[in-house]
Amino acid sequence: MSVTASPSVLVLGVGAFTQGFLHILREGGADVRGYLTRSYGHYGPRLEAPCQSVDDLPNPCAWIREQQPDLLVPMSIEWAIKPWTEEFLALNPPLLCATGEGLRLERERDFARELCERFGIPFPRARFAPTRATAEHWVRTENRAFVIKNPLCSPTSPIHTIVCETPQDTLAWLPRMDDSEGIFLQEYLGRREAGHIALVSAGEIYPLVTNQEYKRAFNGNLGIVAGAPLGGLVERDENDRYGLVRELLEPLRPWFREVGFHGPVQVTAIRHENRWHVLEYNVRLGVTSGPMILRLLANPLATLLACARNEPLRPVWRENLRYGCNLTLAGYGYPFTQLNGPPIPVNVARPPTCDVWWNEVAAAADGTGIDATGHRLCDVAALGTTLEESIATAYANIRGIRSLGSYYRTDVGQSLWPPGAE
Ligand SMILES: Nc1ncnc2c1ncn2[C@@H]1O[C@H](COP(=O)(O)OP(=O)(O)O)[C@@H](O)[C@H]1O
Numbered sequence: 001m002s003v004t005a006s007p008s009v010l011v012l013g014v015g016a017f018t019q020g021f022l023h024i025l026r027e028g029g030a031d032v033r034g035y036l037t038r039s040y041g042h043y044g045p046r047l048e049a050p051c052q053s054v055d056d057l058p059n060p061c062a063w064i065r066e067q068q069p070d071l072l073v074p075m076s077i078e079w080a081i082k083p084w085t086e087e088f089l090a091l092n093p094p095l096l097c098a099t100g101e102g103l104r105l106e107r108e109r110d111f112a113r114e115l116c117e118r119f120g121i122p123f124p125r126a127r128f129a130p131t132r133a134t135a136e137h138w139v140r141t142e143n144r145a146f147v148i149k150n151p152l153c154s155p156t157s158p159i160h161t162i163v164c165e166t167p168q169d170t171l172a173w174l175p176r177m178d179d180s181e182g183i184f185l186q187e188y189l190g191r192r193e194a195g196h197i198a199l200v201s202a203g204e205i206y207p208l209v210t211n212q213e214y215k216r217a218f219n220g221n222l223g224i225v226a227g228a229p230l231g232g233l234v235e236r237d238e239n240d241r242y243g244l245v246r247e248l249l250e251p252l253r254p255w256f257r258e259v260g261f262h263g264p265v266q267v268t269a270i271r272h273e274n275r276w277h278v279l280e281y282n283v284r285l286g287v288t289s290g291p292m293i294l295r296l297l298a299n300p301l302a303t304l305l306a307c308a309r310n311e312p313l314r315p316v317w318r319e320n321l322r323y324g325c326n327l328t329l330a331g332y333g334y335p336f337t338q339l340n341g342p343p344i345p346v347n348v349a350r351p352p353t354c355d356v357w358w359n360e361v362a363a364a365a366d367g368t369g370i371d372a373t374g375h376r377l378c379d380v381a382a383l384g385t386t387l388e389e390s391i392a393t394a395y396a397n398i399r400g401i402r403s404l405g406s407y408y409r410t411d412v413g414q415s416l417w418p419p420g421a422e
C-alpha cells in the first residue's frame, strides 16, 4: 500500500452494525467494502459500500486475497467456524478480533470461567453439563437458580440463553433444551448488570466505554431477554469510573500478553454482594455499541488499524461528546420470532438528526420506499455531551419512524443506570 492510498476496510456482517461501520469508517477516509454474511439485512450496508453477499459468494477467501484489505471488522465470531476458516486464517488477515487461544475467551464459556478462577476474578458458580440429565441433577443438588447457556458461543448455537430466576424455572426449561453440544449452567445473580468495552493491543488494555444494554423486550425491564437488546447506552470511560476494567479486565493482562491477544474485549458483568462478577466476555465490538464507540472517537480508523496490527494505540476522543443512546425499532411479532408479518411499509416522517442504521428492511417492490422484512427494523443512535441529550435526540428521531405493529422501549436510561443500579 502506498502512503497516499486510502486504507481499505472490509466489514463482515449484516444490518445496522455493518452499515454503521461502513459509513463511519468511509467518512474517516477508508475505502470500504462489505461481505454480507447472512441472507438478510442487506439494505443498510448496500447504501454505504459495494458489497458481496454470502448468497453469491459462500467462500470469501479468494475475494479477500484479491482485495488485500488493511482491516477486516467482523460482526460476530462466525468466521471462526466456517468450512473456509483455515484458508481464511492462512491469509493472515488484519482482523479486528482475537484468534487462536485468545478467541476461546468468547467461544468457550467454561474456558472463560477457568481463566477467571486462575486470575481471581469473580465468576458466578457455573458448570458445563454434558447432558440434560447431568444438568438437572446438578440444579436439584444445588437448589439454586441457574441461567441456561450454550457452552460454545456462536449465533447458530442450538441453545440461546434462558435467564431463569428460580431453581424451578431452570428445571422447567431444561427438558426443552437441545443438549447436543452440552449445557452451560451459570448461577443467576440478579439484574444489576453493566458492561465495559476496551481494546487490547501490544499487550496493553485501552478502556473505551462503560455500557448498558436494555435486553428485556418491554418497558420496565419486563418480558423475555430478547435475542438482541432493545436499547443501549454508552459512556466514554477511558478512566474506568465504574471499576469494571480494574476488577475484570486488568487481571487478565498477563494472559492477554501470553497469548498475544489483540482486538476488542467486552465484559458483561453483574453487581452481586458488592462486587462485579463476570457473566461473559466477548471479543468483538458490540452490535449496538460498536458504531457509537466509533462516533465518540476522532480517529476511529487509525485506532482500529493499529489494533488489528497489534501496535500501541492512541485513541483521540471528540471534545464535545461523552454519551450515546441507541434505540431499536422492533417490528411486528418481536421478540417472539416465530411470528412473522408480511412486508409492510416503513415510513420515515422527517430527515433524521442522528444516525439511523437499517436492519431487516428492503427497498419496496414498487421502488417508492422501504418495507419491513423481519423483526428488527432499525437502530437509532444519538451521541451527546450529556446522557440526557443523547437520549432525547434518539427519542425525537425514533418517534418519526413508523411501521404497523412496530414498537420500541420508551424508558431507556430510566433504570439500570448508573452502572450497578437496578
Ligand atoms: N448469571 C446470570 N445472572 C443474571 N443474569 C444473567 C446471567 N447470565 C446471563 N444473564 C442475562 O442474560 C444476558 C445474556 O447472557 P450472556 O452470558 O451475555 O450470553 P449471550 O450474550 O451470549 O446470550 C445477560 O446480558 C444478562 O442480562
Ligand SMILES: [Mg+2]
Residues within 6 Å of the ligand: 268, 280
Ligand atoms: Mg452477552
